[in-house]
Amino acid sequence: MNLSRPARLALRLALVLGLGVIYVPLGVVLLNSFNSDRTFAWPPAGFTTRWWGAAWNSAGVRDALWTSVQAGLGATAIALVLGTMAAFAVQRYRFFGRDTVSLLIVLPIALPGIVTGIALNNAFRTILEPFGVGLGLFTVIVGHATFCVVTVHNNVLARLRRMGAGAEEASADLGADTFTTFRLVTFPMMRSALLAGGLLAFALSFDEIIVTTFTAGAGVRTLPIWIFENLFRPNQAPVVNVVAAALIVLSVVPIYLAQRLSGTASTH
Amino acid sequence: MDPGLDGDQGLSTAAASPPGTPRRAGLRRGLAAGLHRHAGARLALLLSAPLAWLGVAYLGALAALLVTAFWSTDSFTGELVRTFTWANFQDVLTVDVYRTVALRSLGVAVAVTLIDVVIAFPMAFAMAKLASPRAQRWLVIAVLTPLWASYLVKAYAWRVMLSSDGLLGWGYGLPATIATLAYLWLPYMILPIYAGLERLPNSLLDAAGDLGARGPRTFRTVVWPLTFPAVVAGSVFTFSLSLGDYIAVKIVGGRSQLIGNVVYDNIGAAGNLPFAAAVAAIPVLIMLVYLAAVRRTGALDNL
Numbered sequence: 327m328n329l330s331r332p333a334r335l336a337l338r339l340a341l342v343l344g345l346g347v348i349y350v351p352l353g354v355v356l357l358n359s360f361n362s363d364r365t366f367a368w369p370p371a372g373f374t375t376r377w378w379g380a381a382w383n384s385a386g387v388r389d390a391l392w393t394s395v396q397a398g399l400g401a402t403a404i405a406l407v408l409g410t411m412a413a414f415a416v417q418r419y420r421f422f423g424r425d426t427v428s429l430l431i432v433l434p435i436a437l438p439g440i441v442t443g444i445a446l447n448n449a450f451r452t453i454l455e456p457f458g459v460g461l462g463l464f465t466v467i468v469g470h471a472t473f474c475v476v477t478v479h480n481n482v483l484a485r486l487r488r489m490g491a492g493a494e495e496a497s498a499d500l501g502a503d504t505f506t507t508f509r510l511v512t513f514p515m516m517r518s519a520l521l522a523g524g525l526l527a528f529a530l531s532f533d534e535i536i537v538t539t540f541t542a543g544a545g546v547r548t549l550p551i552w553i554f555e556n557l558f559r560p561n562q563a564p565v566v567n568v569v570a571a572a573l574i575v576l577s578v579v580p581i582y583l584a585q586r587l588s589g590t591a592s593t594h
Numbered sequence: 595m596d597p598g599l600d601g602d603q604g605l606s607t608a609a610a611s612p613p614g615t616p617r618r619a620g621l622r623r624g625l626a627a628g629l630h631r632h633a634g635a636r637l638a639l640l641l642s643a644p645l646a647w648l649g650v651a652y653l654g655a656l657a658a659l660l661v662t663a664f665w666s667t668d669s670f671t672g673e674l675v676r677t678f679t680w681a682n683f684q685d686v687l688t689v690d691v692y693r694t695v696a697l698r699s700l701g702v703a704v705a706v707t708l709i710d711v712v713i714a715f716p717m718a719f720a721m722a723k724l725a726s727p728r729a730q731r732w733l734v735i736a737v738l739t740p741l742w743a744s745y746l747v748k749a750y751a752w753r754v755m756l757s758s759d760g761l762l763g764w765g766y767g768l769p770a771t772i773a774t775l776a777y778l779w780l781p782y783m784i785l786p787i788y789a790g791l792e793r794l795p796n797s798l799l800d801a802a803g804d805l806g807a808r809g810p811r812t813f814r815t816v817v818w819p820l821t822f823p824a825v826v827a828g829s830v831f832t833f834s835l836s837l838g839d840y841i842a843v844k845i846v847g848g849r850s851q852l853i854g855n856v857v858y859d860n861i862g863a864a865g866n867l868p869f870a871a872a873v874a875a876i877p878v879l880i881m882l883v884y885l886a887a888v889r890r891t892g893a894l895d896n897l
Contacts (some may be wrong), residue, residue, distance in 0.1 A: 333809050337724060340716035341733070346841060347713075348740050348780065351751035352760055358754060365759070412644035419637045427641070429885075430648050436830060438838020438877045440854050441656070444861055444870060448662060449655035472652055476646065501625035504636075520698075533744045535841060540861075553746045557753075557845065570747040577742035579736055 352574050359508035359571035364564060383566035388527060390552035396430075397538075397548055398531040401470035405527040406520060408471070409478025416479075418485040434473035442473065443540035450541065461543035469541035470534060483524030485516045520586045525580050547572075625681060644739045663871035672865050683874035690857065696876050699853040702772055703836035707783075707829045709776040714783035714828065719817075721784075722791035723799075736790070741781045748778055749845045756846055766848035775836050782831035790824025791817075823891045837877040853877055 329337075359378065363371035376502060409431075412513055416427055434442055446469050450461060493515065496527065497507040535550035556562040629636050663682055666675045686692045721733045752774040755761045764770055792819065802812040825858070840854025853876055858868035 337716050338722040340713075341720035341724075344713055344780075344784075345736055346734075347777070347815060348737070351748065351755055351777065352740065352743060355747065355751045360885075400638075406848055408644045408647055411640045415637055415644070419633065419640075421637060430653070431644070434648070434652065436834055437656075438834060438874075440838045440840060440857050441659070441878055442652075444810060444857065444867070444874060445652075445655040445659040447861075448659055448867060448871075449651070452658070474646065483633050488604050488691070495666050496744060498630070503623065504629045505616070505622065505626050512775065517633040525732045529742055533746075535746060536838070538815070540724055550746050551749070553744075553857040554841065557746075557750060570750050572745070573744045577739060577744075584738075585735065 335481035335564055351388075356360075356571045356574060359564075359568045364560070377564040377568045381565045381572070384565055386552055386556075387549075387569055390547045390549045393463065393547060396464045396529045397470055400463075401474050401531040402524050402527045404471035405466070405474035405478045408526050409475045409523060409527075410482050410516075410520065411498075412475065413479045413482035413486060417483055418491070423430035431476050431479050435476055439473075439534075440468070440540075444470070445539045446537065447540040461541060463542075463546050465541040465543070466546060466548065467536055467563060469537045470531040473534075473537065474530055477526035477530060478520070480521035481519045481526070482516055485519035489515050502592065522584060524585050525583060529580055578592040614710075630796070646888075659871045660875065662868050663875055665868045667866050667868055674868070681874050682869045683868065683875075686872050686876065690877050692873065695851055695856055696853055698768075698850075699837060699881065702768070702852060706775045706779060706836045708827070709772070710832050711787075712844045714780060714787050714788040715825070718787035718791055719785050721788050723822050725798070734780060734785075737781050737784050737788075745778060746841070746845075747844045749774055753845050766846050767846065768850045770846040770848070771843050771850060771852075774838060774842050775833075778842065779832040779835050782835070783825075783828035785826045786828040786831075787821060790821040794820050794870070809881060812827065826888045826891050830885070830888065834877075834881050837880060 332470075357370060360373050360375065361370040362374040362376075412427065412431055415426060446465070447461075450465050450468075454460070454465070493511050494507050497511045502510065533550060535548075535554060538548050538551055542548065547555070549569070553566055556566050629639075650826075662674075664678050664680070666677070666679050666681060667673065686776050687698070717737075721730060725733055732767060752770070756764050756766060756770050756773075758765055764773075797840075798816055798820075799812060802816045807815065840852060840855055840858050843850060843852050852874060857870045857874045860866045860873065
């Protein structure tokens with residue numbers, strides 16, 4: 327490539343600086359979780375593991391974590407079904423309004439979260455309340471599933487594009503019916519795409535706060551909502567900081583899984 | 595491939611189904627055969643649930659919200675008054691406070707997007723064109739990892755750094771909001787641009803060089819036009835996410851307000867859903883115009 331030496335150096339420097347900007351704030355949170363000073367003045371005053379113990383024993387944190395896991399699992403399950411169905415329809419068929427379907431699936435993440443939030447809030451209250459169903463975990467799951475469909479859809483779509491219909495046609499030629507072909511040929515081939523899409527969907531749901539604010543009732547507190555509620559309370563600051571630090575450490579897990587998944591996908 | 599082999603075995607077991615269940619097997623068979631023959635029925639079945647969810651329920655909710663924007667609330671009882679009025683939109687467009695807030699939000703979204711393009715492009719270029727394949731893999735992971743770290747955690751991290759006795763100590767306000775939002779959405783810009791640059795063959799850059807173009811000219815006439823859809827794809831994220839945000843502003847914005855805060859306050863404290871809906875229509879309109887404009891570039895296929 328015809329890039330001068332200074333240009334290459336500048337680009338490399340930009341990359342290093344950019345990564346620095348990305349990681350320094352996260353590092354500060356990690357460091358502060360061991361900061362003995364309650365106000366987190368920089369530089370840290372001393373070392374303590376007291377806050378980690380306090381966070382571990384906090385009932386509020388535990389409840390919120392469990393709520394988040396339930397919401398994430400529920401939303402992911404729905405997104406897996408809807409996203410896969412939509413991906414098959416869009417990839418395997420040509421029909422009027424196909425582009426509109428794609429647009430419709432992107433819409434919940436393309437529109438600002440607050441719009442989806444108040445639209446769903448309004449709809450839930452008008453439609454569900456007459457039946458005695460209030461806002462709660464169920465409405466959170468419905469709200470999250472709405473914007474999680476796109477991650478599964480995109481992953482499955484990419485996989486379907488790559489694998490083509492050859493293996494399925496061969497299966498049909500050998501006499502397998504539609505369901506058998508799906509169970510024994512199609513599904514195994516797209517399993518890792520489903521896992522990757524599901525993982526993304528779960529992470530998206532686990533992290534969401536805006537739609538959650540509008541779809542959760544008074545009693546339902548996901549982890550992001552708990553953090554936000556306690557963010558401005560000075561006496562809770564150390565625990566909030568530990569939860570933040572723990573979430574940063576935990577964010578490595580999905581990355582590791584995703585890498586393992588893409589690894590298995592490429593060996594097939 | 596293994597599944598193909600298994601397929602035959604599955605078939606033989608299906609054919610030799612136990613004699614106790616002939617009806618169920620027959621039904622299944624009939625259904626499978628019917629589905630096999632009628633592509634239209636297959637398509638209808640596949641589309642049914644996603645369309646019911648997103649097309650009917652979600653779009654319905656959005657439409658209902660839009661209708662509500664043309665209603666009003668009784669100033670005494672706070673009850674919805676279901677008669678058509680332009681008053682909410684008139685207020686949004688004519689009352690100075692709201693116009694200022696709308697323009698400020700737009701400005702913030704544009705600033706965040708531009709900052710992210712400026713930071714992300716060189717990073718993505720270095721990743722795609724200068725790093726070895728092995729390093730590339732790690733760099734992508736390095737950019738991806740913070741995406742999995744919680745939004746709130748990152749906003750919180752900036753709150754800690756920006757606080758007057760923090761690492762940066764800038765204090766809170768609009769610049770702090772822009773910096774935090776630019777930080778939050780940066781990976782959404784890097785990854786599409788990186789993907790776009792990776793698809794750009796090196797031979798094109800070499801050809802440009804062979805024909806006498808230097809770096810800047812190659813960038814202007816080859817790299818930028820070909821990666822523009824990727825930049826647009828990234829900007830859909832940064833733009834939309836910034837427009838609707840009200841959380842980061844609350845965390846680092848001090849007393850500044852964006853569209854999202856006006857919507858939130860009108861729902862929570864004021865209980866004025868019609869007006870909130872009218873205000874919320876602003877970012878939607880901006881995004882719809884934006885999406886319609888960029889659909890031609892093919893950017894949406896890159897999302």
